[in-house]
Amino acid sequence: MDLSKRKFKDDFKKMLTEVYSMDITESELTEQFFTLGNLIRSYSSKNWSRTNQHYSEKKEKQVYYFSMEFLLGRMLKSNLLNLGILDTVRSALQDLGIDLEELVQIEPDPGLGNGGLGRLAACFIDSMATSEIPAHGNGIRFKYGLFKQKFVNGYQVELPENWLQNGNVWETRKMHAAVTVRFYGKVWLQQTDKGFLTPHYEGAQEVLAVPYDSAVIGYKNNVVNTLRLWSAELPPQDDISDYWAYIHQRNQIESISEVLYPDDSTYEGRLLRLKQEYFFVSAGIQSIIRHFKKMHLHMNHLAEKVAIHINDTHPALCVPELMRILLDEEHMDWEHAWNVTVNVMSYTNHTIMSEALEKWPIDMISSLLPRIYQVICEIDRRYTMKMGTLFEPAIIDRTQIIEGGHVKMAHLAIIGSHSINGVAQLHTTILKEKVLHDFFLVYPSKFNNKTNGITQRRWLMLANEPLRDLINRKIGNEWETMPTELKMLKAFRDDNETLLELARIKHLNKERFADYVQETMGLAINPDAIFDVQIKRLHAYKRQLMNLLHILSLYFKLKDNPAADIQPRVFIFGAKAAPSYTYAKQIIKLINTVAELINNDSSIENKLKIVFVENYGVSLAEKIIPAADVSEQISLASKEASGTSNMKLMLNGAITLATLDGANVEIKEHVGSENIVIFGLREEEVYQYYHDGSYHSRSYYENNPVLHRVLDALIDGTIPGVVAEGHSIFDSLVQYGDEYFVLRDFDAYVAAQERIDSLYRDMLKWQRMALINIAGAGIFSSDYTVQQYANQIWDVSSNAHLK
Structure with a gap:
């Protein structure tokens, strides 16, 4: 955007007066930061509206990127850079006696991710806006994010990090777009006069999902996409007869969007994770369907206008949730609904680690999500029935969704999507040849590679x-x-x-x-x-x-x-x-x-x-x-x-x-x-060791003097204060096989x-x-990565033409 220093300074002073009723000499860093944030929002709001209007008027096919994590980082300088006004604003603020870098430190760094997965999602939504791809993020507005890490006597201690304590200047609460998500209860199907099976819910817990939208500003191109994060709230109640019961219920519901990755070492923690996953999936898909209906097109055309991407297994419930809506609310028959669902969905696998390939106990899913469990069972039944005529029983057994008392989320995402991609050439090869080889035999055309990328704007330009x-x-x-x-x-x-x-x-x-x-x-x-x-x-x-x-x-x-x-x-x-x-x-x-x-x-x-x-x-x-x-x-x-x-x-x-x-x-x-x-x-040497079982870590300890001395230091007191930890780590390497071949390498x-x-x-x-x-x-720019997704998976064009 074109912005002179004089215009910015006038706008900044005016905004400071309007928001805080003070001038610069009276203001402190916090007021200055929020003033600048509000001003940036005002600068981008026109293009945000124009972008959405353009997508609607042209009936553009849009991508919805579902991810449990969006590790955004601070957005102040990023937004200024993408608007093309970073240097102008920095210089103008300096004229006003304000250091931009000091304002940057006021902004919290939201911990809405745990590492590469969440940062990738953040890079992708930035690149999609920059590449003019009609695409939006969909996730959870976690109140506390992951956790604030402190070291106490060398140990990690987890503390809550309330990044929303002073509000989030970038977001807009969209109460009019709230939807209801159901948990628990009993569900039965009843046939209507027209032959449809209609579900009836009894005793369900209803949760209000309220969206908070943030602008995702493309780099110097007037495109502004949306990141929508959902917050869980108790639906309004006209009559509160028991105040304390009401408070308890409210706290229970709000916990859904409170902490990213609650402790999964307990049943309650795992249950909360599952609630979180369905919560943002259901809210997001309901929102998508509501928007699609404004086009006045038949649901058979959904895949022509909507692409839903499942980023890792956390949003795998997108598959049965879309089926539920198409079957129960849009009254489509199974075959048509399934065809639409598969063509809408695509899935990225981010790991071969078994603990990250989620699976949920049947009793947990069936009790928390009774209707979804019914749909999953039918997906699994039809898959095994259809593929059982084409492949050996052993392959079908290894690829079914429900197995061993669990629902396998990666299997659900694979069966319910038209595309499955790995995130590096080696990773994709391992998926096809080893980890998901049976699925590759069943669906060879679904598998493809999209090597990850990063945005050079944040990681070099800023x-x-x-x-x-x-x-x-x-x-x-x-x-x-x-x-x-x-x-x-x-x-x-x-x-x-x-x-x-x-x-x-x-x-x-x-x-x-x-x-x-x-x-x-x-x-x-x-x-x-x-x-x-x-x-x-x-x-x-x-x-x-x-x-x-x-x-x-x-x-x-x-x-x-x-x-x-x-x-x-x-x-x-x-x-x-x-x-x-x-x-x-x-x-x-x-x-x-x-x-x-x-x-x-x-x-x-x-x-x-x-x-x-x-x-x-x-x-x-x-x-x-x-x-x-x-x-x-x-x-x-x-x-x-x-x-x-x-x-x-x-x-x-x-x-x-x-x-x-x-x-x-x-x-x-x-x-x-x-x-x-x-x-x-x-990689082939690692798998050879797995195959022949010939790795013996103790021999490296016994025959390598340097390694022997280093490992002994863990247990002989050379390193004070780690008796328990040292013995545990020593044993993991020497006594219990060294799972990750540390001593071998x-x-x-x-x-x-x-x-x-x-x-x-x-x-x-x-x-x-x-x-x-x-x-x-x-x-390795994410700009190129998302263009490959757009062309080869989502079938959308980067043709917003909003410059």
């Missing part, structure tokens, strides 16, 4: 403005909307001036992060050291533990010989563990305890430091990623579906240290084997780290590698 400016000086700014144009940077691979400038920018970002660590943790770290970064969810398969064992080996090497020739290192961790994941929390305690030991040992002359940031999230990632020298992507090959931190880090010039897992395989293809450091078992990992040490000593060579990584990162 997070690393000095690097953005350097790139623009060297190759222009076409890459901002055509990210593969970053490849033009390769022309400067031998230009020492550019490489030195790249080194200067990296050092500047490292100094900035070092200042943050000093300020928040009281720990001094050396910006000249290698910043070695592993930032991701804490899970055993991601092998933060192997990283720590290597750190201990370096520490012992220095203890034996303080003059050992080791490049100074700062190892940076950021990770949350699921509250009920005891082993992951033990690893967090161990990392923090080792950090306390190493960071306070003066004998190693500050050659090693460990930084474990608390409450890792998007805003912290924006500080860490531009400062990273090394990107740790060390999951056991075959376990990481894609990884997206690998893409963010390479975009900012970090060198990837990786196994050939997830998208690391494709990163290697794009930057060349000389510009990435690869180690460890390959340890030597290869140490050798890879030695190569990192050697490469870093040649500054120009290191910066050349960094530049080639930046130049190769454009292909």
Whole structure:
């Protein structure tokens, strides 16, 4: 948008007066932030209305992206950037004596996600608006999000993080669009005079789903899509005879949209998760059907105007919920309703981990969602009956939805969708050949790959403005909307001036992060050291533990010989563990305890430091990623579906240290084997071990002196204060088989780290590698990923033509 500094300053002063009845000299940062947020909303509101009007008038086919997580990050600078007014506003605020960066810190960083899944959803909705794809997000407006992580004596402690305490300036409550979601009760079907089977509900609990809409602003293109998040409320009641019963009921209902991923170690926690999943699925699909009806088209045409995407298994109930509406409310016969449903639905699988492929006890679903359970049973019956004539009974047994007393959500999503995609070439291959091989035999044409991507706007243009400016000086700014144009940077691979400038920018970002660590943790770290970064969810398969064992080996090497020739290192961790994941929390305690030991040992002359940031999230990632020298992507090959931190880090010039897992395989293809450091078992070797059972972790402990010493340190008192945790972790590796082959890959990992040490000593060579990584990162833009979804899965055109 066109906006002069004078116009903005006038608008800002006027808005401040209208909202708070004060002028700038009286206002504080909070008033200034909310004034700016309201002003941005007013700037985008016209285009938001025009976009929706255009979609309606042209009867555009629209995509609805259903995701339990949307890890948005702070939106202030992102919205300013996408409106094209970031620099104007920053300068104008400075004229008014206001620092934009101070206003940014006022905005909460909503924890509406747990990691890559939620951040991917956020990148996708940004890219869909930028690519002019008519598409909207659908999720839950969690009051507390995931949790606020604190370290107390090294242990993770979970605290509520009420990001809505002061309101959310970006959202609009749409009470007129609220819908009712039913739980519990009894359901029976009665045939009407016209032959329809109509459900009758008795004793159902009704929950009011209230939508809160936020604008998703496309980059400099006048397109504004919508993120709709649902809040659970008690329906209005005319007569409240028992006040305390009313309060109890209200609290019970509001808990549905209170906390992302409640503790699943209890029956009540699992039940609440299932409630959450159906709640936003039912609310979202009811809303979609209501909007579709305004087109005055027959329901047979729904798939021509609506695409619903199931992001991971959490929204798999989209399938039976749409069937319920088409059967019960629109009175379609089963065959037509099923054809419509399958053509509307598509599903992304994000994991091969069995614990993440959700399944729910039959008694839980049948009692909480009686009508949905009836529909699922019929879907399963018809699937097994139809496919039983075409395939061997064993295949049908392994692919049915209801099995072993459980409803398998991935199976439901696969059977009820026309497309199933993995999120990296290796991941998709594993799905087809191993994890979902039976389904691939049944539905070979449904399977496809869509490698994940990230938005370069947040992860470079906002997070690393000095690097953005350097790139623009060297190759222009076409890459901002055509990210593969970053490849033009390769022309400067031998230009020492550019490489030195790249080194200067990296050092500047490292100094900035070092200042943050000093300020928040009281720990001094050396910006000249290698910043070695592993930032991701804490899970055993991601092998933060192997990283720590290597750190201990370096520490012992220095203890034996303080003059050992080791490049100074700062190892940076950021990770949350699921509250009920005891082993992951033990690893967090161990990392923090080792950090306390190493960071306070003066004998190693500050050659090693460990930084474990608390409450890792998007805003912290924006500080860490531009400062990273090394990107740790060390999951056991075959376990990481894609990884997206690998893409963010390479975009900012970090060198990837990786196994050939997830998208690391494709990163290697794009930057060349000389510009990435690869180690460890390959996927086929991992599966060979599974097949022949020949891996014996104890032999590595017994025959590797370095590993033996490091592992003994977990249990012999060398690391004080981790007796229970140390023994548990030691036993998991030595006694109980080392599930993720940490000991098998340890030597290869140490050798890879030695190569990192050697490469870093040649500054120009290191910066050349960094530049080639930046130049190769454009292909991993989520702009391209969503265009592939639009063209090959959703069958929608990026033709909003609203510029």
